Amino acid sequence: MFDTTLLSTSTIAVKLVEEKKDFLTEEKVLLEETSLIKAKWSPVKQRTFIMGRIAAHNAVRTLGLEDIPILRGRYGIPIWGKGAVGSISHKDTIAVAIVGKSDVYQSVGIDIEERNFLLAKEEYSLFCNEEEIKSIEEGVLSGVVIFSRKEAILKALSTIDTNMYTLKDIDSIHFQETYSKLYLSCIYYKSYIVNICYVSK
Numbered sequence: 415m416f417d418t419t420l421l422s423t424s425t426i427a428v429k430l431v432e433e434k435k436d437f438l439t440e441e442k443v444l445l446e447e448t449s450l451i452k453a454k455w456s457p458v459k460q461r462t463f464i465m466g467r468i469a470a471h472n473a474v475r476t477l478g479l480e481d482i483p484i485l486r487g488r489y490g491i492p493i494w495g496k497g498a499v500g501s502i503s504h505k506d507t508i509a510v511a512i513v514g515k516s517d518v519y520q521s522v523g524i525d526i527e528e529r530n531f532l533l534a535k536e537e538y539s540l541f542c543n544e545e546e547i548k549s550i551e552e553g554v555l556s557g558v559v560i561f562s563r564k565e566a567i568l569k570a571l572s573t574i575d576t577n578m579y580t581l582k583d584i585d586s587i588h589f590q591e592t593y594s595k596l597y598l599s600c601i602y603y604k605s606y607i608v609n610i611c612y613v614s615k
Contacts, residue, residue: 417472420601420608426514427476428524428610429469430603433461433507444471446483458506465509466502473513474498491573501569505606512610520595520613523569525562529607533557541581549587559607560586563598566611570596574613 421428447467451460467484474481474495482495494500500513501524512524538550538557541564549555563586568579571593589596593613601608 417469419476420510420603421512421610422476425477425518426512426522426612427473428510428512428601428608429472429476430508430510430608431465431469431472433465444483446485450486462504462506462509466504466511469509469511470500470502470513473500473511477513477515479513479515489572499573501566503565503569503608508606510608512612514612518615520615521570521573522613523566523571523611524608525565525569526606526608527558527562527565528605529556529558529602530605531558533561543582543585545587546585559600559609562607562609563600563611566598566609567596570611570613 417429417431420430451463470484471481479498480495485493487493492500492502497516498513499516499519499521500511501522502509502511503524503526505526505528508526510524510526512522514522538560539547542550542560546560550557550560564581564584567584567586567589568581571579589598595614596611597614598609598611601610
């Protein structure tokens with residue numbers, strides 16, 4: 415297993431974990447979290463779940479916050495310890511987590527995608543508005559970048575807004591017109607794009 419820091423300040427941390435050949439599963443997570451792993455999940459899903467929790471614990475410890483089991487609440491959203499807000503995302507052999515201090519941030523969201531993955535127009539039209547489609551067609555943003563932005567924003571909003579948003583509802587270009595305290599940042603890592611979203615207090 416390989417882990418790295420993508421971002422670290424006194425109030426926010428983004429950690430990444432990649433699978434390596436010597437990767438161990440249940441021994442890497444806290445006992446209470448092991449019970450969340452479903453036997454019906456594929457081996458890949460079980461591993462990425464564990465990697466996501468490892469990344470999250472690394473981020474929590476980086477900020478000096480209480481490192482407790484990260485269980486699951488409503489809709490599978492992670493339950494964070496006192497003083498923390500966070501989000502987790504993963505692909506087949508990689509996982510990322512963002513944790514922020516709750517006295518600074520209302521919420522955070524994160525998403526990781528293969529940045530060179532191409533979406534057809536009939537695919538990105540399902541979640542993009544007209545301006546987003548235009549930006550894809552003009553080569554300003556790719557469909558996967560817009561998808562990832564929307565995923566990160568949706569995760570951040572899901573814990574502070576009672577509205578049930580879909581990806582189509584999220585405007586990834588003019589989001590601050592609706593949420594003035596919402597910020598979005600992008601990190602490139604190897605062939606991946608990581609979008610992080612945070613809502614300040």
